Amino acid sequence: MSSLEVLHDELLIGHPVTGPYSADAATAAEQINALNRSQLVPITSGELLAWSGAKSDGDRPRIIKIEEGEASAVEDVAAICKVAAETIRRDGTELDLSRADRVAMVSALVAAGVLSQADSDSLYSLATQAISRAEEIGLSNVKAGTVEQARALTPSPQQGVN
Numbered sequence: 001m002s003s004l005e006v007l008h009d010e011l012l013i014g015h016p017v018t019g020p021y022s023a024d025a026a027t028a029a030e031q032i033n034a035l036n037r038s039q040l041v042p043i044t045s046g047e048l049l050a051w052s053g054a055k056s057d058g059d060r061p062r063i064i065k066i067e068e069g070e071a072s073a074v075e076d077v078a079a080i081c082k083v084a085a086e087t088i089r090r091d092g093t094e095l096d097l098s099r100a101d102r103v104a105m106v107s108a109l110v111a112a113g114v115l116s117q118a119d120s121d122s123l124y125s126l127a128t129q130a131i132s133r134a135e136e137i138g139l140s141n142v143k144a145g146t147v148e149q150a151r152a153l154t155p156s157p158q159q160g161v162n
Contacts, residue, residue, distance in 0.1 A: 007150035025144040035130040042094035052088045069114040077112040097127045
């Protein structure tokens, strides 16, 4: 499917946040280019190290709590704490919270009381990036003229008639 076809379909469906796109091409372009969507991006080792050194809920640094968890009598908790500590210490690594096993690791640390829900929320905040709907559906910055071109497309037989 071409970029114009993707845009054509998007204009018909409507924006997931703002609803139907404006009939005015320039306004529709602004709607699709607005940074009102989010995606998870990997957290770099430097960001992760800085996050872990901060105090948890005004309590103690997160890295200390994770390192203490390595001595847990619960084998699964100890293992996850060891992996988390190594991930934090290792230079050039990333924590990708879009991966199910990484999500499970963070959830397990919260469930075990090693980290708080606020710690988890702050970690996810680090990993969340604002993007546009255009970027989310694989388009670059959309201009009014491109909106007009996409709207002028004839629907394919499988799309039906507008």
